[in-house]
Amino acid sequence: MRREIEITNAKIVMTKDELGYSEVLDDFTIAEFIYIVTYNISANNPTLLNKLKEASNNTEIKVFTNIPSRFNDYYYEWASTKAKTQIDSYLIKLDPEQFNELFSSFFVFNNHAKIIMTNRMAYIGSSNYSSESANSIEAGVIIEDEQAILQIKDMINEEVQSQAESYYVFDILPLIFQARELEEIRTVLSENIWGIWDFHGIEQGQYYKGPNIYLDTKIITAFENLKEDIGSTLFELIQDISEEELSDRKEAIIKQLSNVKDVISGYEIGQEVIDFLEFDESGHINDLMEENTIFMTEDVLDEYVQGFTQQAYEIKHNLALDAHDGFIEFESFLTTVIQLFLESVEELRALTNHRVDNTR
Known part of the structure; x- marks a missing residue:
């Protein structure tokens, strides 16, 4: 070389x-x-x-x-x-x-x-x-x-x-990186769906932001791409473990990782959440303005714009209400799967590479 x-x-x-x-x-x-x-x-x-x-x-x-x-x-x-x-x-x-x-x-x-x-x-x-x-x-x-x-x-x-x-016997860095990426998605989601209600600067509790959630479909794309990467990582890791001599621990570890893989691959973001994220408030207003151009004379322009804006807000508000449970479920899922990831990492960390010590 x-x-x-x-x-x-x-x-x-x-x-x-x-x-x-x-x-x-x-x-x-x-x-x-x-x-x-x-x-x-x-x-x-x-x-x-x-x-x-x-x-x-x-x-x-x-x-x-x-x-x-x-x-x-x-x-x-x-x-x-x-x-x-x-x-x-x-x-x-x-x-x-x-x-x-x-x-x-x-x-x-x-x-x-x-x-x-x-x-x-x-x-x-x-x-x-x-x-x-x-x-x-x-x-x-x-x-x-x-x-x-x-x-x-x-x-x-x-x-x-x-x-x-x-x-270690196996490379756990990909799992650590992917756990971090999941945590980033969870953090962005949590920061956007929850607000803190306070009184005179003293926190009184959380509230659901509803129509004031400013997320778009990028979070779906990020999650779906990561889900695919995680599936590949876990598949390869399970294959590597199956080829290694780990006595009685092998089956338990494979079962644990397979469970994580199944949990992640089987999860789908709720349609109500997708509908909310896909709704384009500005685009909806612009579409209404184009459809009603002939009626929007200068003397009633502000009235029309205000009406279209209110209509878009109400649609978004209703979509947000419909998406409430889906958002909470998505956040809960991310919290759970991150914990499963970390537990798997800890399990793999217990497996020191037996090939390093050749004096046994």
């Missing part, structure tokens, strides 16, 4: 008694993504892993590391014992539960590359993602060519991740 990327806006750094990628670390708090490819991580110093915890909850983080002392085969018990200790240490340190939801850790047992990067800058050099690297003379390149960085990101995903073992 050989990949080449042309780069502009780069500088060479050589360091001793400090890390050559400190400016990349400083970028973590505002990064859209953080990718780390390293031979090892710090043995005892948690500082660099803690830096990852400063990233936003919306920052995608991927860590790819080898595990020193882990070999494909062990010919002596002491070597196997040493590898077991190291593997356990790495699994503890890189447990995704300690980081944000979009954190993934991977183990690449033939990796010796070192890349620390965000979407704005990248370090490629001799330093590992390890505080101990500050003790040595290290050299590397700092790149601030964002187009090249995106190519490096693609290269890592295609070449490094393809040879990696993930922390």
Whole structure:
């Protein structure tokens, strides 16, 4: 395998008694993504892993590391014992539960590359993602060519991740992303169908906004597209699980995911909700004006416009009343299915990749 990327806006750094990628670390708090490819991580110093915890909850983080002392085969018990200790240490340190939801850790047992990067800058050099690297003379390149960085990101995903073992047996990030998208739809829906009634600035309770709901069919399109994507994700995940050796847990997990898939694929937004969202108030008024142009002389124009506006409002009001239960049902469904998603994610998180530890 050989990949080449042309780069502009780069500088060479050589360091001793400090890390050559400190400016990349400083970028973590505002990064859209953080990718780390390293031979090892710090043995005892948690500082660099803690830096990852400063990233936003919306920052995608991927860590790819080898595990020193882990070999494909062990010919002596002491070597196997040493590898077991190291593997356990790495699994503890890189447990995704300690980081944000979009954190993934991977183990690449033939990796010796070192890349620390965000979407704005990248370090490629001799330093590992390890505080101990500050003790040595290290050299590397700092790149601030964002187009090249995106190519490096693609290269890592295609070449490094393809040879990696993930922390978990299965990739749960798609489920997490889709749960977030469901939550975004639920939030938009909830904010639009409910208002807060207050008295002198003190909240007294919720009320249904009725004709003052300002949603359109985009929310239906977003939900239907997401429903299709979720169906594909769950189908592929169920297929992957069915091919894995998980003893008695396999059937229970497949049943759980199949239930989520059936619940989502079987849900249809109520027709009353669709009718309300499809009603175009302005379009209705314009249609009435075109139909009655001959009668709308200047002296009665305002009266006609006011009448058409009132008529459109009354239609929308009645449609909103008809859609009341459907909106509440849709909101309740989204709340339920998001919870089912999160429960499935937690179940899958309990399945650490058994292929990482080959000393058993």
